[in-house]
Amino acid sequence: MRVILMLIKKEFLQVYRNKLLMSILIVAPLVQFVIFPFTADYEIKVVKIGFIDSDHSSLTRQMVEKFTYSPYFINYGFIESRDQGEALMMQDKVDFIIEFPSHFEKDLMNGLSPQLAITANAINSVKAGIGSGYIKNVISSFFNEQKEGLANRSAQPANVSISKVYWYNEQLNYKNLIVPGILVILVTLIGAYVTALNIVREKEIGTIEQMNVSPIKKWHFLLGKMIPFWILGMVEFIIGLLLMKFIFGISVQGSVGALLLCTSVYLLVMLGLGFFISLVSRNQLQAMFIVFFLFVVFVLMSGLFTPTEGMPQWAKYINYANPMSFFMEIIKLIVMKGAGLMDVMKPLITLFVMSVFINSAALLSYSEKKK
Amino acid sequence: MYSIEVENLTKKFGHFTAVNNITFQVKKGEIFGFLGANGAGKTTAMKMMCGLLLPTSGKAKIAGFDLNAESKLIKQQIGYMSQRFSLYDDLTILENMKLFGVIYNIPRRILNDRIEEQLTELKMFEIKDLLVNEIPLGWKQRLAFATAMLHHPQIVFLDEPTSGVDPIVRREFWSLIYKAASQGITIFVTTHYMDEASYCERISIMAEGSVQLLGTPTELKQQMGVATIDDLFVKFVKR
Incomplete structure (x- = not known):
């Protein structure tokens, strides 16, 4: 316990002193929220x-x-x-x-x-x-x-009038979808990107060797990395929720507690993924490339830009491995439809299983000893 | 009484044999110089002994524990200073020492005493809150050594600890090594400086993955008929 607490403290000190990372953590959500929703807009005005x-x-x-x-x-x-x-x-x-x-x-x-x-x-x-x-x-x-x-005329042209009622997003406001979507992107980036780069950096500068030569248990090391970034991810998510409410007036229709629970599980998946990527990459460039590649696939198949229902069956099968699509579904259900915990049980359990799987895989393939 | 016993230790990377069947012993409290040209396999051998690299074959006993079966137990008994400086640059001197002290499970009160003692000896007590990247390389290396000694290991592995610093700092560093050895700690050190090799009690010279020569500096000079270790090294490597 003392070891884990010490490692958490170390990680926070390092994040706090890393001016670039700090500014990314603070500026990224603001920029994404202030600029992106106005530019990524399906509404055609002209x-x-x-x-x-x-x-x-x-x-x-x-x-x-x-x-x-x-x-x-x-x-x-x-x-x-x-x-x-x-x-x-x-x-x-x-x-x-x-x-x-x-x-x-x-x-x-x-x-x-x-x-x-x-x-x-x-x-x-x-x-x-x-x-x-x-x-x-x-x-x-x-x-x-x-x-x-x-x-008055005898021959009256047929008038077909169509009346439409849009549920859950009455004004068909695209921001109601894109803003929660940005929340998802934010959490994903913090989880996978920051974790992967952080661990690979320790590899590059050799400090991980100093850890590996010590009697530290590997799950201590893993938790010492994951807990700080998990906390950061949650803080960013909550900041995002507040920005969403105060800039766009979009408030969570459903259970906020369920939303936070789902986010914390989703973060575990992303942290585990980041950890796993850091194990297979030799340097930060490789890690960045892998995260970027996965990120693009995740986003494009997540249902943020195009509905997942429109995908061919084979793509739907592939999408079962895409944690972001499950989280996007949860976000839509809770933020827009006002769902509670029971309504999102299925995707939540899926995410939980994914988090167990990816973290075990990372823990098993992490070895202090190089082959 | 040996604190390091290496027997037929071998490391292969694919078809390349980095360390080929080396066998030697290091006595407890000895300063053992591990010499060799660049690429001779010194670092690879040392990493295997520290449990950072899995041997392809062979056995070793480090601090009385079996390398293959008891590597967890070995870790508590050894200190390691790698070729490149590997404390955290963005933590302060004190934070680094506390971090590694906690990782080695040193009880809080004992740890605080030891840190204070070490910092006083290194004359770094006043600057303990400086970030490590703000201090000169020679200080960093002495700090790394002190940190590797915090948990009172039986053996300290030093991989080119004094590369890149001036002769005065090197001398200061070696006085730390002597002091540790006088307390019964075994020092296993690689170096490129032949004057440092003559400070060692025994040296070995490695080439192409094998230990070719082993003995006290005086013995080896007589054996090869040369005046200095420098000549010994040159003559040997040219051979």
């Missing part, structure tokens, strides 16, 4: 739109005007021909072209179903998808407004 109007009717003009008023659209104006439209799209002057066929108004009034074409630049498929959603909304609300006027 859609450039142009019109090919072969009808030249009052109806089409009114509709174009409707787009002009919307803050989400920049109206390029009328385009002469499809060729010109294509050229404009090549130059990125427009993202969408709406084409009204001739006799659009007349056909509509006569009960025919005239078609209007929306052409989208789909290089950015997200923008194309979301943008065409916006356009459909504008058009359908336009027809709703026209309904009164058109009601």
